[in-house]
Amino acid sequence: MQTEKEDEDDASPEEFFGLSDFTGSDSDQLSFSTGDRLLVHARTSSEWWWAELQGVFGYVPASFLHQGAEEDDASLEDPWQDEEYFGSYGTLRLHLEMLSDRSRTEAYRQVILNNSSSLRDKVLMDLGCGTGIISLFCARLAQPSVVYAVEASSMADYTRQLVKQNGCEAVVTVLQGRAEELDLPDKVDVLVSEWMGNCLLFEFMVESVLLARDRWLREGGVMWPSSAALTLVPCQAHSYYAEKMAFWERPYGLDFTPLQPLAQQEFFTKPKFSHIIQPDDCLSAPCDVISLDMYTLQVKDLEEIKGQFQFHMEKSGSFHGFTAWFTVHFESLETGGATVELNTGPNSEPTHWKQTLFMLDRPVSVRAGDSISGTILLSRNPVWRRHMTVTLQWSVNSSTEGTDNCQVETKSFPMWR
Ligand code: GJV
Numbered sequence: 376m377q378t379e380k381e382d383e384d385d386a387s388p389e390e391f392f393g394l395s396d397f398t399g400s401d402s403d404q405l406s407f408s409t410g411d412r413l414l415v416h417a418r419t420s421s422e423w424w425w426a427e428l429q430g431v432f433g434y435v436p437a438s439f440l441h442q443g444a445e446e447d448d449a450s451l452e453d454p455w456q457d458e459e460y461f462g463s464y465g466t467l468r469l470h471l472e473m474l475s476d477r478s479r480t481e482a483y484r485q486v487i488l489n490n491s492s493s494l495r496d497k498v499l500m501d502l503g504c505g506t507g508i509i510s511l512f513c514a515r516l517a518q519p520s521v522v523y524a525v526e527a528s529s530m531a532d533y534t535r536q537l538v539k540q541n542g543c544e545a546v547v548t549v550l551q552g553r554a555e556e557l558d559l560p561d562k563v564d565v566l567v568s569e570w571m572g573n574c575l576l577f578e579f580m581v582e583s584v585l586l587a588r589d590r591w592l593r594e595g596g597v598m599w600p601s602s603a604a605l606t607l608v609p610c611q612a613h614s615y616y617a618e619k620m621a622f623w624e625r626p627y628g629l630d631f632t633p634l635q636p637l638a639q640q641e642f643f644t645k646p647k648f649s650h651i652i653q654p655d656d657c658l659s660a661p662c663d664v665i666s667l668d669m670y671t672l673q674v675k676d677l678e679e680i681k682g683q684f685q686f687h688m689e690k691s692g693s694f695h696g697f698t699a700w701f702t703v704h705f706e707s708l709e710t711g712g713a714t715v716e717l718n719t720g721p722n723s724e725p726t727h728w729k730q731t732l733f734m735l736d737r738p739v740s741v742r743a744g745d746s747i748s749g750t751i752l753l754s755r756n757p758v759w760r761r762h763m764t765v766t767l768q769w770s771v772n773s774s775t776e777g778t779d780n781c782q783v784e785t786k787s788f789p790m791w792r
Contacts, residue, residue: 388414391440395757405433438792454760464528476727482717486705491517493708502568507534514543527553554587562593574731575605575701578761598669600703608661612695643734646788650732652698652721659686685748694741696734744774762792
């Protein structure tokens with residue numbers, strides 16, 4: 376034991392290289408450039424390592440580093456993780472979850488139904504059709520000339536059978552493969568897709584949609600969804616906080632608080648997917664922080680997306696964190712027709728996306744009349760292309776105390792790398 380321990384202490388730092396540029400967001404963090412040689416002295420957590428660059432020490436994000444100057448970590452493993460990604464869509468679990476989500480599936484059905492006369496004789500693409508539900512709605516509820524149902528996973532084999540089984544094979548053509556490698560005889564009039572992930576962008580399937588738009592959507596063609604927005608609200612999360620953090624205060628009459636830093640690291644570093652926020656736990660009205668126009672959005676815009684917020688507290692309570700969700704809109708093709716909205720927020724029917732909770736390190740008491748202002752930044756992982764980090768920066772402005780207490784706080788949440 377003794378020698379092992381000594382070995383650990385004496386361990387010489389490990390050599391790493393910057394995979395891409397990183398700019399530290401506070402003085403504890405070390406900024407570096409692609410290719411910089413760093414010495415890692417301690418793997419403090421799975422996310423942050425203590426490292427040295429030319430004699431200067433600081434924390435660095437582990438995901439921005441690789442070992443060996445030539446051999447990229449990302450070149451050993453696919454940065455899109457397609458094998459794993461499309462592998463998971465080759466089984467029923469996710470398709471069952473999506474199809475069981477009535478708000479989601481009904482929204483798409485409603486769009487097709489509301490626009491059925493405009494879809495007559497049109498060429499459609501359903502990108503990432505899965506089991507083909509949207510394509511089948513198109514064939515059943517409207518009379519398009521053709522629907523290209525594009526699906527990269529092995530589910531496509533079954534989708535073909537489902538199309539046949541439901542008598543839609545004259546209209547729906549299932550194309551198995553990545554949309555990026557697609558070859559079509561003609562451009563399409565409508566590009567429909569259900570590409571939204573947690574916090575809207577996670578998985579970055581939207582990139583495939585944008586590339587398909589630029590390659591295959593005819594001039595003046597239609598994007599469904601047509602726009603998307605990310606919404607944020609400051610919130611309470613008493614029961615989650617109690618379950619993961621307050622728990623350690625007095626379990627079985629004992630003081631386990633020395634475990635709280637570990638609990639914070641383990642439970643509050645990443646956002647909590649599949650949170651369901653009660654409208655009562657919203658401390659203020661929500662605010663749209665990011666809006667995307669599916670006609671003008673560019674792939675390069677996805678690298679960094681910024682938003683701002685200003686919330687006015689409507690009640691007093693504990694500010695435990697921020698909750699995020701998204702809404703997408705489908706424009707109408709009929710004159711005077713209504714837009715269809717799919718809203719995944721707390722005042723709509725729950726969806727399989729639920730909401731995403733970002734916990735602060737410690738709760739802050741707020742009072743009605745206080746305001747919280749700040750920014751949100753979604754930074755796409757430069758290596759792992761389906762991942763991103765959400766950085767929130769905020770200050771609480773008290774309505775009762777002086778104006779000198781508005782310290783700016785910041786916290787970055789990896790999703791997932
Ligand atoms: N090409 C073809 N199929 C795809 C692609 C692509 N580039 N990307 C995803 N899919 N809303 N986050 C398929 C994937 O295999 C799955 O069946 C479906 O699209 C995902 C739809 C729901 N995911 C989401």
